Amino acid sequence: MNILLKSAKIVCPENKDLHLKKRDILIKNGIIEKIATSIETPSNTKEVDFKNLHVSLGWFDSGVSFGEPGHEERETIANGLTVAIKSGFTDIVLYPNTYPVPDTSSDVVFLKERSLGKSTNLYPLGTLTKNAEGVDLAELFDMKNAGAVGFYDFKQQIVNPNLLKIALLYAQNFEGLVFSHPQDIHIKGKGIVHEGVVSTRLGLKGIPALAEELQIARDLFILEYTGGKLHIPTISTAESVKLIANAKKKGLDVSCSVAIHNLVFTDETLEDFDTNFKVSPPLRTRQDSKALVKGLKDGTIDFVTSDHIPIDVEGKRVEFDNAMDGSIGLETAFGSLNNILGMEETISLLTKGRERFGLETPAIKEGEKACLTLFDPDGEHIFGVEDILSTSENSMFLGAQLKGNVYGVINNNKTSI
Template sequence: MNILLKAAKIVCPENKELHLKKRDILIKNGMIEKMAASIEAPANTKSINLKNLHVSVGWFDSGVSFGEPGFEERETIANGLRVAASSGFTDILLYPSTHPVPDTSSDVVFLKERGLGKPTNIHPMGALTKNSEGVDLAELFDMKNAGAVAFFDFKKQVSNPNLLKIALLYAQNFDGLVFSFPQDGSIKGTGVAHEGEVSTTLGLKGIPALAEELQVARDLFILEYTGGKLHIPTISTAGSVKLIANAKKKGLDVTCSVAIHNLFFSDGELKGFDTHFKVSPPLRSKADSKALIKGLKDGTIDLVTSDHVPIDIEHKRVEFDNAMDGTLGLESAFGSLNQLLGTKEAIALMTKGRSRFGIENPSFKEGAKANITLFNPDETYTFGQSNILSTSKNSMFLGTELKGKVYGTINKDQIIVHERD
């Protein structure tokens, strides 16, 4: 397929000659053939001329759930990857949140095969323990060889510290990356919201910051003892930021991420008992959100993630205590992050992180594979049902003013581009 992007402003800080320059970009057979101030469209070439078109290398998300296999009513892999492409993502890490959980090499192969031919690259994680039950390690080495990029018991703590110790020691033999969810279940108990003034006022059982920070501190102590590579996904408290900053000063090989909704919202949103705002870890205080943003800016927090978790209506339209945790995040990721931090920071964060998981970084130059996101960073709008492309509709961003719309992606010689309402 031949494509000509007209008058596209290139956002690529690492290439000073192209950064913030308007160029026509000719793509032939999935490769960037030419970039120039003006290019005449060759025969059999699709020209794309969109309002205020900006382009960057394709975006990356380190934490996405779909549903297949087991929860296809929430989301299939095929539609989920199309949603990701339409939302600007050319690479996503797939959480091991299915039924059964992917804890063998054949499970990982199945997920990769389901992603073949789709517009977004899928990089599966494998479960850290068998059935994600936290008892015995899963087939980590075999899953790594089959294509698993990391190991994670989705949204579950590693209760047994010796198990985490063994996992970190064992994974060093094949450069494996271990995830550890930052929440102590014993301290969380039956909590459903951040422990603070809001939860007390509403009569909701609280989840103290201690539940996260104690787990993070424990995991970092174990990492210091074992060595190895640890990733702590979706931290949510100011205390966690400080703990990880200190660990990095010691030279520990630890990275962490934060969910975009934990930057954008605080626990004050719970006053309407809207279950769309029930997530794990929970929305925290405004002070925590400010500390998380500061941690992003100073490099303590390595990655942002949509933490996209589709949930069917039957598990959301219930009492707050009984609702399942999770919100959609792919469709709103750019608009919310761009509004919060500005385009320069948003694009820098959304294009980084691949190397941590052994994924090749795309490049923006002539002769490179076209791995490109197309967007308009200046358009403001109210996020509504028409913006949700997922099968499930559980987005906490509904009714929120956002800035920046995504046109789509060009990747794997496929183009997913459209103008949204």
């Protein structure tokens, strides 16, 4: 694969010599051969000269669900990776949200093999416990050796604090990353949305912010005792940001992420009882959203995630109380973030996080493997059903105004452009 990118504005804050400079980029056999102000197009080379072409490192998402195995009607791995590619992502971490769950090394190998030969790299998470039942630890070491980049009982609380203690102690032997979902099921009870004025007015059972904050506080106390590497996915409250900021000041090895939809939407969107807005953790208040954005900007929150969770129509076209949690988000990740944070900050967030999972961060320099996302940061459009690439159509961004478009990716000596 030989490609010449013409007059591409490079967005790469860590390289001051190239950042926001227009350059031609010659790629031969998947390797960046030359970066210069002007390059003549060699023979047998595809020239790419898109309108307002911008180039960055390939984008990374730390939390994506598909469906295969077990829920292929929601999303197969093949189609899910196609969605990721067309949405600008060269690397994704796959949630263990399947049936059966991946709790052995052979399960992890299966997921890796199903993703071979694609422009987007797939990095599976294994479950923390056998069958994700929260009783006995799964084969963490074997799964790590098979390619698992972390361990997570998807969207389930680690109820037993001693189990988390043992997991953090054990995983230190092989630099394992332990996930803990931030929600106390006893405080949550039968709640389905944020507990507050809106839930009271709509007559929906609420989930107090305390359910998240109590769990995080407990987990951080355990981390301080054990050491190890803890990741808290998709935090959603202002107090959670404070708890994690204080833990980092103590020197604890903790990271966290936030779902993009928790930055954009609040519980006020629930007025129409649209089940696409039913997610876990729930949409919170405007004050929480502002605190989450601030936490991203000051580095307390380590990275964003689309929290892409396809749900088939049977799981959403039911009463709000009975609907499944989740919204797709890969297709709208860039456009929604760009809308609220601007291009440079958006790209900074979409390209960070690999190191936390033990992955190598690519570089835009001569001699390096080309791992690039091509995009136009300008232009606004309304996201509609026709823009959905996923098999499932459960997007809370339908009708939302997005900014910018993705042209495609170049990675693994392949391209989608």
